[in-house]
Amino acid sequence: MGQKRSPLGVEELERVAARGWRALEEGALGDWLLRAGGGFTGRANSVLVVGDPGVPLPAAVDAVTRWYTERGLRPCAQLPGVQSRAAGAAFAAAGWARDEDVLVLTAPLATAPEPGVPVELAAVPDEAWLTGYRYRGGPLPPVAEQVLTSAEDAVFASVRLDPSPAPLAAVARGVLTDGWLGVTAVTVAEEHRRRGLATAVMAALQRWAAERGAHSVYLQVVAGNAPARALYRRAGFIEHHRYHYRRPPA
The missing domain is CATH 3.40.630.30 (Gcn5-related N-acetyltransferase (GNAT))
Structure with a gap:
C-alpha cells in the first residue's frame, strides 16, 4: 500500500482528474482549463472553472462561448465546489442552465x-x-x-x-x-x-x-x-x- 498524503483541495483534485481524463485539445483562460474532445463526455468538452480567468466574469463567459462555438461544440462549464459560485452566477446570468450534481x-x-x-x-x-x-x-x-x-x-x-x-x-x-x-x-x-x-x-x-x-x-x-x-x-x-x-x- 502506498504512503498516505495530505488531502488535496478541490482545485488540486480537479486538476488531477483532468489529467486522468484528458481532452484532445486544451487551452487556457487565465487559470481556467478549456477542453475539447469531439463532444464525447462533459469532462472532456467543458471549461474547468477553477482559479481566476484573468478577465471579468461576464467577459470570461463570452470567451468560453466563442472558444467552443469556434470548434462546433456546445459550450459547457464544469463548476466544482463552493469556490465556483461566483462564476456559476455569471453563467446563470447569461442563461446557462444547470445540470444535476456530480459527487467526487x-x-x-x-x-x-x-x-x-x-x-x-x-x-x-x-x-x-x-x-x-x-x-x-x-x-x-x-x-x-x-x-x-x-x-x-x-x-x-x-x-x-x-x-x-x-x-x-x-x-x-x-x-x-x-x-x-x-x-x-x-x-x-x-x-x-x-x-x-x-x-x-x-x-x-x-x-x-x-x-x-x-x-x-x-x-x-x-x-x-x-x-x-x-x-x-x-x-x-x-x-x-x-x-x-x-x-x-x-
Missing part, C-alpha cells in the same frame, strides 16, 4: 483482496471493452477511444463470464496520476448485475495501482445514482466535493 468521492487506497472472478487488465481497450462500456446507455462514438487512451498511465479492466463472442460482463478504466487512482467507466451488463462484478473490477484496479505506489482513489458518481452511491459508501468512499455543469440553451 475519495478513499485511501487499501490493499484490496483478490477479485472473486477473473479480471483481465490491458493497456488499451479492445473492441469487446469498447462495446461493453455503455456511456449513458448507448454505444461509443468513434472519438471515444482517443479520449479514453489520452491519459499517461491508464489500464482497462474487463470481466468475461461467457466465451467470446458473448459480450463482456463488466468493464472499468483506471488511471494513475500523482499517486491517485481515478476509476471511471465502470459498467456492468444488465444481466450480470448484483453479482459483485463492480466490486471485483474495483479491487483489481486498486491492486494494480497499489503495485505502482498509489495512496488514494477517486471517482465520480451522479447524485441521482443511488445504487452506485450505496456501493461506494460500503467500500469506504466519502464525499470530497461536488460539481455540476452549465450549458447555454441548445
Whole structure:
C-alpha cells in the first residue's frame, strides 16, 4: 500500500482528474482549463472553472462561448465546489442552465483482496471493452477511444463470464496520476448485475495501482445514482466535493 498524503483541495483534485481524463485539445483562460474532445463526455468538452480567468466574469463567459462555438461544440462549464459560485452566477446570468450534481468521492487506497472472478487488465481497450462500456446507455462514438487512451498511465479492466463472442460482463478504466487512482467507466451488463462484478473490477484496479505506489482513489458518481452511491459508501468512499455543469440553451 502506498504512503498516505495530505488531502488535496478541490482545485488540486480537479486538476488531477483532468489529467486522468484528458481532452484532445486544451487551452487556457487565465487559470481556467478549456477542453475539447469531439463532444464525447462533459469532462472532456467543458471549461474547468477553477482559479481566476484573468478577465471579468461576464467577459470570461463570452470567451468560453466563442472558444467552443469556434470548434462546433456546445459550450459547457464544469463548476466544482463552493469556490465556483461566483462564476456559476455569471453563467446563470447569461442563461446557462444547470445540470444535476456530480459527487467526487475519495478513499485511501487499501490493499484490496483478490477479485472473486477473473479480471483481465490491458493497456488499451479492445473492441469487446469498447462495446461493453455503455456511456449513458448507448454505444461509443468513434472519438471515444482517443479520449479514453489520452491519459499517461491508464489500464482497462474487463470481466468475461461467457466465451467470446458473448459480450463482456463488466468493464472499468483506471488511471494513475500523482499517486491517485481515478476509476471511471465502470459498467456492468444488465444481466450480470448484483453479482459483485463492480466490486471485483474495483479491487483489481486498486491492486494494480497499489503495485505502482498509489495512496488514494477517486471517482465520480451522479447524485441521482443511488445504487452506485450505496456501493461506494460500503467500500469506504466519502464525499470530497461536488460539481455540476452549465450549458447555454441548445
